[in-house]
């Protein structure tokens with residue numbers, strides 16, 4: 001029996017990193033919340049993304065919700081989102097009492113389709129959420145242009161795209177505000193939950209900074225409604241500071257694996273990721289395959305893990321059914337997408353094992 005190739009391995013991805021020193025530094029300081037480590041991480045991450053402000057929060061979902069609150073989205077407002085990105089944006093939209101307006105995705109990148117946005121922008125949604133899905137930058141320049149011309153802010157969901165860049169600009173620096181998650185499997189992951197919001201807008205940054213801590217303008221003075229407690233703690237900030245300098249190298253390793261896959265799978269009956277350039281940080285390597293269940297079983301028989309990101313489009317989730325919405329590209333993608341192992345530290349042999357199994361399936365078994 002060959003050893004299982006996992007979809008992601010935290011133990012391999014984190015191998016060789018000294019976590020004891022940063023954690024002990026925080027323990028010895030006896031300062032656990034909103035201290036020096038958080039302040040330094042925020043400044044280092046803002047610099048990495050290429051923006052002025054970073055506000056760390058408890059997780060990526062809070063980042064999305066607090067960003068919407070910071071943008072002063074009100075109950076009943078309409079917020080544009082895609083429906084193939086795991087419902088995270090939708091959760092934030094519902095949390096602020098707004099209404100999601102789902103648009104279809106581009107068939108190549110599976111990110112928000114600029115034509116679909118242009119066709120509806122005159123109806124004046126409150127915010128446009130753009131998710132850089134699987135680590136692939138959306139057509140963000142064009143999307144921002146369309147939204148800005150109508151005076152509408154763009155929120156980038158960068159939870160899968162830390163470090164993705166085009167012409168020297170990184171994910172999170174194109175729109176009005178960018179949201180990140182540091183969940184352990186993300187390209188930059190903590191040893192627990194974490195998140196951040198980045199922006200160039202000083203007033204927006206100040207509002208979000210207040211919202212993450214009870215709406216306080218200063219201690220015990222609640223100046224902003226809708227506040228709560230959502231903070232990154234000092235230990236996670238110290239860990240993220242140790243990991244951030246490795247991010248570009250880890251992204252390069254992920255991209256290298258994606259490149260090997262793409263060249264090995266060219267010509268097979270599968271749709272491949274559209275880019276392996278710097279605008280793709282290979283958070284997930286996703287194929288589109290006609291008979292997905294059979295494909296998954298064939299790979300499992302060869303000890304290769306797969307998963308589906310994501311099986312149910314947002315507008316078909318049982319808790320929030322939108323019967324009147326039809327999104328052909330999104331719906332077809334949800335039926336055919338399947339993710340293959342792709343993570344930093346994955347060995348050449350593991351990559352080859354995946355390549356052999358996929359090639360075998362299509363050349364012999366399909």
Ligand SMILES: *Cc1c(COP(=O)(O)O)cnc(C)c1O
Pocket residue numbers: 059060061062085086088089131157159160181182183193194195
């Ligand atoms: C992981 C993820 C989130 C949510 O982040 P959490 O830290 O788990 O709350 C949001 N959006 C996308 C696209 C994600 O992949």
